Amino acid sequence: MFGLNRCKFGIFALTALLSTALVSGTVYADDGSTWQAVRKAGVLRCGAAVAPPYVMRDPITGGHSGFFSDLCRDFGENVLKVKVEFVDTTWDNIVAGLQSEKWDLSMALNDTPARREAISFSMPAIDYNVSFAYNKKNPKFAAGIRSMADIDKKDVAIAVMSGTAADKAVTPILKQAQIVRLPGDDEVRLSLLSRRTDMIADPSITNMLLTQAHPDWAATFSPNPPLAHQDVAFGVRKSTSPADLAVLNEFIQSKVKTGAVDKLVKASVEKMLNPGK
Known part of the structure; x- marks a missing residue:
């Protein structure tokens, strides 16, 4: 329905296998890593610039929805086992805020060469x-x-x-x-x-x-x-280790491969079209 470009699982599967050898599946990286710091703080901060249906914000409650918000929440609560906090920002500041450690992940970023000079990216969840x-x-x-x-x-x-x-x-x-x-x-x-x-x-x-x-x-x-035409992914700081990135990539790959991302996209579109439901 949405013409989503399926991720190239052969390449990512090989990357995941190589990376998994470093982290033994979902075992977290050594002390001092990004995810260890997040677990120690007890909260994963997700940088949120509004772009429906990727990232949406209720103007009354301030609550966040959209399929990238759902993915970030899922990753924090069910993989890292921490609370999730959404930090509002703008598209003009989405990269700078990540670099200055105002949040831990930037949501729904287009993976571009210019941005790769400043930050790193997860594997894509969807194309653009x-x-x-x-x-x-x-x-x-x-x-x-x-x-x-x-x-x-x-x-x-x-x-x-x-x-x-x-x-x-x-x-x-x-x-x-x-x-x-x-x-x-x-x-x-x-x-x-x-x-x-x-x-x-x-x-x-x-x-x-x-x-x-x-x-x-x-x-x-x-x-x-x-x-x-670009991939849309999570942005992470340059200092994020390959082992930490492998944990995030493994999570995204499972969500794409099982069709969970497609379901989240459809639910987000439905919410946009019928906001009162």
Whole structure:
């Protein structure tokens, strides 16, 4: 249903086997490791920048949901056996906060070469690419959208959440269209709903929520080849040992292989479409 790109288990299985030899399955690494420090503190801190359905935050209760939030909670409570605390941040600060040890894991990060210069990554839980959602009744698109050239025009305003992978993906390729950078997902969507902008650039899985919620007017354009195709994973500090990373990877691999991640994605999408349930 979601077109998820299955992780390449042959490679990861070999990595897991080699790494497991270091940690003997789920036995934790030596004292002084990241997970030993977390266990000693009794809490796993998960850096949370909102990006439905990956990471969601209830504006009233402050509670966190979304399938990456669920994965982080599961890893902390059932693997490390500690409490889990979500630390709110923004996409502009999600890497810096991890580096400065404000939290232990950054959730739902696109694995990019630039970010790898600053932090390390777990194996991916899901893949990512950028699509464009728009109002199909907008006269600017009456002739249809077949390529990026059809949207990269001076009279087209495209909203994107500031600092996200989508922002970094569209910035170098949109030469004429106006890029409107907004602080959060709600503001991005509202700009399209209010017709202040003509399109929004967002992860394909996120734009799917919009088209399912508003099938009467919402449509999406997915560039071919896919735009900004990347793996989405947990970010960890550079100091995280291979043994500690193997523990996290083993957890993720089991969740992907058993279909648990797919179920979490579907549940998160359902919650987005029916928030009152």
